[in-house]
Amino acid sequence: MKFILPLLVGILLLIAVPAPFFFTSTNTAITVDPSLKVIGNMTPVHIRLENPHGERSVTVTVEQDGKSYPATSVNAPAKYIRVEKNAPPLELTVNAGKQPMPALHEGKARIVVRAVSNDMRAMTAMKSAEVDVLLAPPRISADGAQHYINQGGTEMVVFTPSGSWTEAGVKVGDQTFRSYPLPGHPGQYFSLFAFSWNLNPDTPISVYATNPSGAVAKAGFFTKIFPKKFRTSTIPLETMHVERIVDQIDPQHKIPGSDVERFVYINNVMRQANNKTLAELRLQTEQKFLWTGSFLPMVDSTVESRFADDRTYTWQGRKVDEQTHLGFDLAKVMHSPVPAANDGRVVWAEDLGIYGNCIVIDHGFGLQSLYGHLSQFLVKKGDMVKKAQIIGMTGSTGMAGGDHLHFSMLVDGVQVNAVEWWDPHWVKDRILSRMDATLSDVNPDAAPAKTAKEKPAAPAAKAPRKAAKKARKRKA
Ligand SMILES: [Zn+2]
Known part of the structure; x- marks a missing residue:
């Protein structure tokens, strides 16, 4: 009897000492690149394996029709007692496809990853991903x-x-x-x-x-x-209400520096961010033409600035900035009504930094129009609008030296010269005739009669009046 107790303790110890190694064994978490849908002749497959104990072995195969083609196998020295506790994730890139696996053919296949944990229990984890094998090149x-x-x-x-x-x-x-x-x-x-x-x-x-x-x-x-030769101009900041502009855009003085320094910051950093926001609106486009005929300019307006004007800004005779103006500045009387250039859906109707109160209308297939510096919104995001519908009033919000409309067109996020879209002949020759379709085909909501009878807007260069000399003071 004397010996039974120490014997029991001994047996318990034998079980208990390796127990943590045995029972804390962890299955490997395997991730196969979720964006991988197709493999071809030689397609890299990214695999990530996570296990605090590391992996003793990893095998990757491609399976098709019950056959298995090895892509890779990785082996590490086995560990049973001094098991790793914080092994870093293992990233593997293997090549799968017709070239390394000549028997592979077009159709469904599976990428199968098996990993054995590097500890006493050596647990096997498995993950598979369905893919299509595509061999014919586009x-x-x-x-x-x-x-x-x-x-x-x-x-x-x-x-x-x-x-x-x-x-x-x-x-x-x-x-x-x-x-x-x-x-x-x-x-x-x-x-x-x-x-x-x-x-x-x-x-x-x-x-x-x-x-x-x-x-x-x-x-x-x-x-x-x-090639086009775009205009250049010099804007002495003394002629702009710099303080009013920067305080309106940055009322809480979050941008440090003098008014001119704040202006230059807004004109660069904020302009870039705003243009990035605009470019991303391309993703909010309808996959159909929402528009009919040419685009409307704001008629009887004065063109104060044209597309891609290169502007040099000076302060006390020194150049402090240079930017390209990617739109048309069209001015009438203060708070003039702003017509939608064509039918579409409003995808933006709120403040947009240098553009102030800004509306962007999507016309479908990546084509969009922009209206900046508004004093008032008459539509909201999501609204469907009709050509010539009044969507807001001109103003001088954002980086504007005076009341005007900043108008621009965008094609898949890239700002383009609106003159073409204002020209009914250009729209017909370059776009509609190539669709080989009447407008009623491409836009079931559009009345063909309206297009036929539509009074074409005069080309923009003629419609808005010649630029006034004071234009320079209004730019933005
Ligand atoms: Zn402008």
Whole structure:
């Protein structure tokens, strides 16, 4: 009997000492890149494994039709007693696809990851991800039209992607423009794209199609760029009400410095942030044309400033800033009614920094119009508006030296010269004729009779009156 108690203690100790190692064994958390939907010839697959004890082994395979193709296996020395407690996550990138696994064919497949924890229990965790195998590369061909493009302007191209593709559009240099199915033409797509005012006229333009396995097809098409010489002007800040402007935009003096320093900060940092917000509104676009005919300018207004005017700002004779003005400044009498340039949906109707009280109307397929410096809103976000409907009143909110409307058009987030969209001939030749469709086809809500009878707005260059000399004082 004397020996039974120490024996029991001994047995308990034998069980208890390794118990923490045994029972704290943790299953590995496995993540396979959730954006991976398709693998092709050679597709990198990103895998993350998390286990405080680390992994003794990891194997990755691709399975199809009950067969298994190894992608990789990783082994580490086994640990039983001195188990790691804070092993960092293991990031693995393996290649999957036809090239490393020649028997793979188009269709469904599964990526399977198995990981064994590096501790006494050596638990196996498993994770699988469904993917499509796509092997045929995308192909693309563009229309045979001649595309004459104004620097700072808009153009439309029709193209046909084929093979296995998931994204297609237009590339202009580094900028990408989305595409949409061409109404009434199955298999064909179109993009409205901008040739930004600040691009070199030699910038390459192409249509492209990609699939997520990394394959890209590109095709050029006939383009001719007409370079534009934009105006330059100098604005002495002494002629602007700098204090009123900066205090209105920054009433709590959150921006440090003198009024001129605050002005320059707003004109740079805030302008950039506001333009980024504007560009992101492109994602709030309808996938149909909401508009009909050409866009309305604010008639009988004075053009005080044009698209892509280069402005140098001076203070006490010294240059303190330089910015490009990406819109038209149109002035009438104070608090003039502002008409919607065309039918659409309001996607912004609130303050937007330098643009003050600002409205953005979406016209569909990435095309939007902007109205800045308003004194009053007559619509709210989400409202559907009609061409010529009064949406607000002109004002001088934001960075405006006087009462006027700042008007701009945007194509997939890029600000473009509105002159083209104001011109009924341009709209007909460059956009509508390429849709090969009447307006009633592209917009079931639009009455074709209205389009036919519509009095075309005079081209903007003629409609608004010549700029007055005092214009310089009003700019923004
Ligand atoms: Zn302006």
